[in-house]
Amino acid sequence: MENRPxxxxxxxxxxxxxxxxxxxxxxxxxGVILAFQLAFPSVNTFxxxxxxxxxxxxxxxxxxxxxxxxxxTLSGIFATWxxxxxRVLKVSMAESGFxxxxxxxxxxxxxxxxxxxxxxLLAGVTTSKEYAEFEWPIDIAIVIVWVLFGMSIFGLIGIxxxxxxYISVWYYIATFLGVAMLYLFNNMEIPTMLAAxxxxxxxxxxxxxxxxxxxxxxxALVQWWYGHNAVAFGFTVPIVAMIYYFLPKESGxxxxxxxxxxxxxxxxxxxxxxxxxxxxxxxxxxxxxxxxGSIFSVVLILPSWGSAINMLxxxxxxxxxxxxxxxxxxxxxxxxxxxxxxxxGPIQAIKSVNAIAHFTDWIVGHVHDGVLGWVGFMIMAALxxxxxxxxxxxxxxxxxxxxxxxxxxxxxxxYFTSMWIAGITQGMMWRAHDEFGNLAYSFIDTxxxxxxxxTIRGIGGLLYLIGFLMFAYNIYKTMTAGRKxxxxxxxxxxxMGA
Amino acid sequence: MFHWLExxxxxxxxGVFVVIAFAGLIEILPNFAQASRPVIGTTPYSTLxxxxxxxxxxxxxxxxxxxxxxxxxSETDRYGHYSLSGEYAYDRPFxxxxxxxxxxxxxxxxxxxxxxxxxxxxxxxxxxxxxxxPGYPWLFTNxxxxxxxxxxxLTVAQFFSVPYNKPxxxxxxxxxxxxxxxxxxxxxxxxxxxxxxIAADMKDQDVKDAVARGEIPxxxxxxxxxxxxx
Numbered sequence: 222m223e224n225r226p227x228x229x230x231x232x233x234x235x236x237x238x239x240x241x242x243x244x245x246x247x248x249x250x251x252g253v254i255l256a257f258q259l260a261f262p263s264v265n266t267f268x269x270x271x272x273x274x275x276x277x278x279x280x281x282x283x284x285x286x287x288x289x290x291x292x293x294t295l296s297g298i299f300a301t302w303x304x305x306x307x308r309v310l311k312v313s314m315a316e317s318g319f320x321x322x323x324x325x326x327x328x329x330x331x332x333x334x335x336x337x338x339x340x341x342l343l344a345g346v347t348t349s350k351e352y353a354e355f356e357w358p359i360d361i362a363i364v365i366v367w368v369l370f371g372m373s374i375f376g377l378i379g380i381x382x383x384x385x386x387y388i389s390v391w392y393y394i395a396t397f398l399g400v401a402m403l404y405l406f407n408n409m410e411i412p413t414m415l416a417a418x419x420x421x422x423x424x425x426x427x428x429x430x431x432x433x434x435x436x437x438x439x440x441a442l443v444q445w446w447y448g449h450n451a452v453a454f455g456f457t458v459p460i461v462a463m464i465y466y467f468l469p470k471e472s473g474x475x476x477x478x479x480x481x482x483x484x485x486x487x488x489x490x491x492x493x494x495x496x497x498x499x500x501x502x503x504x505x506x507x508x509x510x511x512x513x514g515s516i517f518s519v520v521l522i523l524p525s526w527g528s529a530i531n532m533l534x535x536x537x538x539x540x541x542x543x544x545x546x547x548x549x550x551x552x553x554x555x556x557x558x559x560x561x562x563x564x565x566g567p568i569q570a571i572k573s574v575n576a577i578a579h580f581t582d583w584i585v586g587h588v589h590d591g592v593l594g595w596v597g598f599m600i601m602a603a604l605x606x607x608x609x610x611x612x613x614x615x616x617x618x619x620x621x622x623x624x625x626x627x628x629x630x631x632x633x634x635x636y637f638t639s640m641w642i643a644g645i646t647q648g649m650m651w652r653a654h655d656e657f658g659n660l661a662y663s664f665i666d667t668x669x670x671x672x673x674x675x676t677i678r679g680i681g682g683l684l685y686l687i688g689f690l691m692f693a694y695n696i697y698k699t700m701t702a703g704r705k706x707x708x709x710x711x712x713x714x715x716x717m718g719a
Numbered sequence: 720m721f722h723w724l725e726x727x728x729x730x731x732x733x734g735v736f737v738v739i740a741f742a743g744l745i746e747i748l749p750n751f752a753q754a755s756r757p758v759i760g761t762t763p764y765s766t767l768x769x770x771x772x773x774x775x776x777x778x779x780x781x782x783x784x785x786x787x788x789x790x791x792x793s794e795t796d797r798y799g800h801y802s803l804s805g806e807y808a809y810d811r812p813f814x815x816x817x818x819x820x821x822x823x824x825x826x827x828x829x830x831x832x833x834x835x836x837x838x839x840x841x842x843x844x845x846x847x848x849x850x851x852x853p854g855y856p857w858l859f860t861n862x863x864x865x866x867x868x869x870x871x872x873l874t875v876a877q878f879f880s881v882p883y884n885k886p887x888x889x890x891x892x893x894x895x896x897x898x899x900x901x902x903x904x905x906x907x908x909x910x911x912x913x914x915x916x917i918a919a920d921m922k923d924q925d926v927k928d929a930v931a932r933g934e935i936p937x938x939x940x941x942x943x944x945x946x947x948x949x
Contacts (some may be wrong), residue, residue: 258853259820262844265853277853279779345777349812378728386725394728395735402740416873420902426867432874436755437807441815446747483721490735494742503789504815505804510746580785580819652793660796664822669849 226708229307230315231611233324237300238604238611240332244292245597249686251285256682260675273341280706283354284342289592290352290455292335297333297600298396298459301369304607305389306374306671310381320376327369334362340551345427350444352451353407356429361409367404371397382413388482392462396489407447409434438505449497456596458489461528463603467514468532468552471606473713477534481527488524490658492517499570502579511572518570525563532556546617548715551602554630558594562587577652582671582678590637593629593685601692606715608696609620614703615716621695622717626693629688635681731842758805760890763872763881763897764947765907767913767935770868771944774937775814778855783820786813786948799826809881828949834918836942855938859926863940869906872899914939917946 258264265277274280303324307313314321337359341347347354355363374397378390386394410431417423435443469476476482481606498506533556535540542549565587569578578584590636605622609615616622650670653661703718710716724731738933775781788794790801802825807813831839840847843852875881876899886894887935900906911930917939918930926936 261852262851262853270856273853274857277855279782282782345779347776347779349776349779349781349814351817375728375729375732384726385722386728386731391731391735394732395739398732398736399739402736406743411874411878413867413870413874416870416877418873418900418906419776420905422903425873425903426870427864430867430870432871433811435751435811436879437810437813438804439751439755440811440813441807442747442750444813446743455774490738491741494739495746498746500817503791504787505802505807506748511748513746563874573900576789576791579789580817582818585818640723651797652791654793654796660793665847665849668851703807708936709868 225339227311227313228315229304229313230321231304232321232606233314233328234258234300234303234607235611236325237296237303238327238607238696240328240335240598241296241300241604242298242696243295244288244718245333245600245689246686246693248285248288248293249682249689251281251288252688253679253682255281255285256675256679260586260672260679274345280343280345281349283320283351284339286352287338287342287354290451291338294592294596294600296331297603298393298455298701299327300607301459301463301466301600301603302370302374302393304611305462306377306393307586309383309387309390310377311383312377312381314377317376319491320373320380321374323372327366327373330362330369331366334359334366337362341429341568348408348431348433350407350433350440351448353404353444353447355408357408357410357412357431358429360404360410363404367397367401371401373411387466388476388486389462389466390484392458392465395486396454396462399450399458403447403450404452406442440512441501441504442506445500446494446497449500450494452591453489453493456592457493457525460596461485461489463599464528464532464552464556467599467606468535468556469547469601471546471548471552471602471714472539474535474537474539477531477537481531485524485527485531488527492521492524496521496570499575501577502570502572514571515572515575519567522563522567526560529556529560529563542714546714546717547604547619547626548605548717550623550626551598551605554626555598555602558590558598558633561628562591562595565590577648578644581644581648582674583642583648586637586640586644589640590633593633593636597685597689598629599628601689604696605692608699609703609706610713612700612703613706614699615710615718616705617695617698617703617718619717620719625691625695627689628691629685632681632684632688635677635684639674639677639681643671643678646670646674671683736808743907752759755808756805756806757887758803761806761808762887762895763875763883764811764944765832765897765909766865766868766872767863767910767917767940767943768900768947769871769944770863770865770910770935771937771940771942773868774863774941775944776812778858780824781814781816783816783825783852784822785816785819786823787815788823788825788827788836794823795810799829809875811875811879824945824948828946831907831945833917833942833946834901834922836945837921837923837938838939840891840941847859858938858941859923861937863910863935863937864939865907865935866903868910869900872906891942910935910940913943915941 229616266273495517498510499518544698650667655661788798788801843850883899914935
């Protein structure tokens with residue numbers, strides 16, 4: 222017993238790997254449809270005018286953002302937690318029937334929650350708050366799912382053999398705490414069914430409807446404190462958790478600097494939460510908060526780049542691996558896009574730049590170079606690394622993975638370059654005055670000019686989706702047709718077929 | 720200290736929470752008492768307007784249209800006076816939006832009419848050539864949910880003291896009272912009375928007939944809401 226290596230149990234990890242892929246396809250497909258709707262409005266009725274209510278841009282847009290955030294990304298976070306958690310804490314899920322039950326329940330309730338979200342958004346049941354569109358019954362379900370996630374994290378930590386928490390675990394804990402705090406405060410709402418009329422009637426109207434506890438400017442403030450930090454604790458913190466585990470594992474290199482990881486972690490925790498105000502520049506939020514939002518956004522470059530540089534320097538002396546392995550390519554380019562995106566964000570948060578960029582497609586471009594280039598690449602790399610360990614088979618095709626990498630990279634580049642041009646063009650046209658001081662362009666002029674960029678963006682998004690389908694196929698073939706491998710082949714670099 | 724924290728998950732988690740909660744305490748809380756006061760002339764939404772606001776939210780109009788005019792000449796030229804915090808005092812949720820695929824709608828009631836909206840919502844590119852906005856023909860047949868709007872009015876009046884059935888000061892020194900029904904039937908009657916005024920300016924015979932029958936299509940509620948944005 223003493224000498225037997227620990228057998229990790231990946232039952233729950235496998236379940237979440239499955240939803241990562243399925244919901245990734247759904248979310249990205251909807252995204253591509255949206256992109257082409259902006260370029261070619263007739264796409265709004267692609268399922269016929271009878272179903273236009275459910276297929277038009279405005280109804281699908283929240284479905285896209287929520288499917289990629291709470292579907293694809295969150296599933297990826299859960300899948301990697303149920304894989305990484307056991308390994309860095311040196312304890313198996315199989316050792317605790319209770320934790321195994323919690324993990325499975327976590328998955329089942331999550332899937333039910335996702336189904337409820339899809340139905341409600343298509344039906345137009347929404348609170349309108351971005352990334353917090355769900356009405357109170359779904360909010361309660363999400364809180365339960367999140368509590369189960371927390372129980373999994375702290376339960377596994379409770380029975381750990383490795384006493385010191387590895388860096389990735391810090392970030393998973395922060396993800397849990399940050400999202401819990403943000404989500405609870407931003408979704409404070411009162412169900413309207415509780416109200417009674419003077420005539421004594423109660424339970425009036427739709428049972429699922431609620432009204433926000435905050436009004437106007439306050440509501441905006443809380444929403445963007447949430448919205449910005451949902452990015453922090455959904456798209457940054459847990460993804461950093463992944464790269465701190467998977468890059469050293471795959472490359473066989475030790476993390477470059479422990480001190481840098483400390484500085485980056487605590488710096489990120491402290492600074493990120495202040496930066497939400499940059500979504501509200503020139504709004505009716507008090508000026509000092511806007512300025513704080515701007516300043517802290519610039520300061521945020523330090524901890525963000527700290528992590529990214531730590532990752533890139535981890536590859537020091539081993540750069541030939543980037544050329545040799547498409548899996549390492551995903552992670553190294555992911556870190557690079559992370560640096561790029563965390564430099565672009567602070568630039569947009571500078572007031573004079575924001576005056577042009579806000580409300581334009583440049584913001585959309587910024588989001589996507591982060592999520593496509595960093596979050597998407599990292600989650601796919603993590604799943605590629607996990608697949609041989611979970612299924613005990615080698616990755617089906619290395620050349621397919623390499624092709625996918627280049628197709629998706631081209632997709633991301635087309636996406637953000639077209640959105641840069643579109644955003645800055647529109648921002649400049651909105652503010653242009655002619656020689657007599659009148660507005661130079663009517664609004665519609667600033668829309669029609671965007672057509673070519675919207676088309677290029679659609680193509681970029683489509684390339685990314687095609688790459689994602691290649692990823693899904695590659696994982697599927699790994700599960701079913703990959704060569705079986707021994708434990709000894711799974712030490713560092715993942716085994717890959719031709 | 721950090722080495723110690725890494726071996727004590729509970730204190731580690733407490734440490735993380737304190738660090739992330741700090742910004743919220745300093746930045747978010749102090750503003751609350753101050754920013755929710757309405758400016759003079761801001762009135763609560765009527766039942767029909769609120770039902771229209773729900774139609775606006777149901778169709779995610781805020782995904783493409785902002786309701787926030789920034790204090791730049793180019794924006795005030797295009798959309799009117801820049802936004803004031805107190806103008807949003809009765810907006811739950813706020814609808815500032817984050818993307819202007821279409822123009823700002825903060826004061827759309829000042830320069831668009833019932834008639835314009837009717838034509839535009841049916842087929843936007845017929846009114847604005849080159850528009851990429853899709854048509855919303857289902858608004859002409861779906862029925863507005865007046866009951867839920869009424870339930871929301873009751874809720875905000877009870878929990879947030881929104882002044883329904885009370886005089887609200889206007890800019891010219893007069894006062895205005897926004898009525899809220901005492902029962903579901905009364906609320907529906909108030910909404911219908913308002914809907915009749917809107918429908919009188921519309922051309923669509925089906926909508927006119929529906930309102931005459933006592934039904935309120937979503938488009939009527941939506942136009943009532945848009946006309947109230949000033």
